[in-house]
Amino acid sequence: MADHGLRERKKRATRQLISNVASGLFIERGFEEVTVAEIAEAAGVSKMTVFNYFPRKEDLFLDRHADRLAELVSVVRTRSAGVSPVAALRAHQHSLVASGHPLSGAIAGGPGFWWVLTSSPALMARWFEQEREIAEAFAEVFVAETGDAFRSRVVAGLLTTAITSVFSHAMGRIVAGDDADVVRREQVAFIDQAFDLVEHGVGGFPGGSG
Amino acid sequence: MADHGLRERKKRATRQLISNVASGLFIERGFEEVTVAEIAEAAGVSKMTVFNYFPRKEDLFLDRHADRLAELVSVVRTRSAGVSPVAALRAHQHSLVASGHPLSGAIAGGPGFWWVLTSSPALMARWFEQEREIAEAFAEVFVAETGDAFRSRVVAGLLTTAITSVFSHAMGRIVAGDDADVVRREQVAFIDQAFDLVEHGVGGFPGGSG
DNA sequence: CCGAAACTTTTACCGAGTCAAACTTTGGGC
DNA sequence: GCCCAAAGTTTGACTCGGTAAAAGTTTCGG
Numbered sequence: 001m002a003d004h005g006l007r008e009r010k011k012r013a014t015r016q017l018i019s020n021v022a023s024g025l026f027i028e029r030g031f032e033e034v035t036v037a038e039i040a041e042a043a044g045v046s047k048m049t050v051f052n053y054f055p056r057k058e059d060l061f062l063d064r065h066a067d068r069l070a071e072l073v074s075v076v077r078t079r080s081a082g083v084s085p086v087a088a089l090r091a092h093q094h095s096l097v098a099s100g101h102p103l104s105g106a107i108a109g110g111p112g113f114w115w116v117l118t119s120s121p122a123l124m125a126r127w128f129e130q131e132r133e134i135a136e137a138f139a140e141v142f143v144a145e146t147g148d149a150f151r152s153r154v155v156a157g158l159l160t161t162a163i164t165s166v167f168s169h170a171m172g173r174i175v176a177g178d179d180a181d182v183v184r185r186e187q188v189a190f191i192d193q194a195f196d197l198v199e200h201g202v203g204g205f206p207g208g209s210g
Numbered sequence: 211m212a213d214h215g216l217r218e219r220k221k222r223a224t225r226q227l228i229s230n231v232a233s234g235l236f237i238e239r240g241f242e243e244v245t246v247a248e249i250a251e252a253a254g255v256s257k258m259t260v261f262n263y264f265p266r267k268e269d270l271f272l273d274r275h276a277d278r279l280a281e282l283v284s285v286v287r288t289r290s291a292g293v294s295p296v297a298a299l300r301a302h303q304h305s306l307v308a309s310g311h312p313l314s315g316a317i318a319g320g321p322g323f324w325w326v327l328t329s330s331p332a333l334m335a336r337w338f339e340q341e342r343e344i345a346e347a348f349a350e351v352f353v354a355e356t357g358d359a360f361r362s363r364v365v366a367g368l369l370t371t372a373i374t375s376v377f378s379h380a381m382g383r384i385v386a387g388d389d390a391d392v393v394r395r396e397q398v399a400f401i402d403q404a405f406d407l408v409e410h411g412v413g414g415f416p417g418g419s420g
Numbered sequence: 421c422c423g424a425a426a427c428t429t430t431t432a433c434c435g436a437g438t439c440a441a442a443c444t445t446t447g448g449g450c
Numbered sequence: 451g452c453c454c455a456a457a458g459t460t461t462g463a464c465t466c467g468g469t470a471a472a473a474g475t476t477t478c479g480g
């Protein structure tokens with residue numbers, strides 16, 4: 001019943017072990033070049049057990065998704081009265097950058113992650129799927145608040161686009177070799193640019209007032 | 211050398227045959243429930259040949275993607291001077307609905323397609339990937355026009371969100387049993403709503419001026 | 421300390437996708 | 451018309467991701 005009996009601790013440890021071993025192998029040699037059987041063996045566990053903890057091979061690498069999703073939803077759902085989702089998420093992105101959080105994208109350790117991710121179509125597909133899940137989660141919150149399903153889904157999609165754009169922009173620069181501190185400093189402006197586009201519209205882009 | 215020798219004609223015919231046979235089976239029984247070997251046999255062709263024409267199983271069902279992508283890019287690239295991408299794409303969506311085009315989403319034959327698509331995670335993943343490709347194609351056009359990579363990618367993402375939102379909204383209603391003509395008539399307002407959000411911003415949504 | 425519940429392993433299997441080699445068809449040159 | 455090269459197809463064997471079921475093995479509650 002307790003949530004930290006020997007059983008639970010072992011499970012957590014096993015899960016962590018598998019994830020660590022897998023990430024290590026992926027970053028060393030690439031996603032497609034490592035088989036699940038190999039991961040299982042390296043972790044001293046059976047193939048079935050790997051799939052027990054991580055239903056798809058991709059989840060071995062993208063296992064922070066649940067946390068990220070929960071955090072983003074929480075930012076929107078628990079925002080103060082009078083604060084719009086755009087404002088809340090904008091502030092959240094700023095704080096990620098300020099605190100040097102990995103999900104800001106502007107983090108020195110990123111290249112390995114990014115390389116593994118982008119060099120595997122399967123992994124990219126899963127990544128996009130996760131972005132989609134974020135959008136759906138936002139939409140749910142908005143529908144609950146407003147009852148307007150269509151508008152909720154559109155706005156949710158737009159917000160998600162802003163978030164993913166700023167993340168991948170920072171990551172792209174890091175991978176291109178830019179200094180992490182520089183990127184982090186300049187990222188502030190890009191965040192505002194993206195959220196401004198969502199908040200105030202793209203207008204006649206490209207062109208004049210846009 | 212000619213592009214319509216016997217050889218080319220046969221290839222086209224074979225490709226079409228495989229695609230037709232596959233779509234028929236998918237709509238009849240669902241994507242996951244049909245194996246590639248089965249499709250090959252039903253089309254009187256070997257499994258290898260199927261993969262020769264369609265690199266992934268998903269492409270057997272989503273084989274109009276290339277056309278759709280080309281059309282959307284062309285709408286943006288060949289828009290008249292002084293017309294913004296938002297305006298061009300908005301008009302294009304309206305014309306799709308007006309002409310009863312399948313890609314408007316408001317089409318009676320849609321449920322089969324939609325059912326197959328939504329009941330297969332693999333197919334959905336590929337679908338999202340294709341939307342992503344559309345966004346990337348838009349971004350390329352904008353970068354060429356403006357040189358502003360970041361802004362281009364954000365705007366491209368926002369526009370793609372609008373397009374996919376209106377499509378899936380129409381499709382959702384059709385699947386829910388709404389009359390196609392009614393959906394088509396009402397779709398006009400939803401298109402404008404989505405593109406207005408992109409063009410003028412979501413503001414403080416949800417709330418007052420939004 | 422025993423028995424039930426939870427977790428893991430084993431074994432066997434299926435389907436997508438790849439590879440290489442053999443085979444068949446098409447088209448061009450003579 | 452005939453033959454050769456190129457293009458396309460088939461075959462068969464194989465890898466890998468993922469599932470299923472049943473038989474261990476470990477933990478926990480009483």
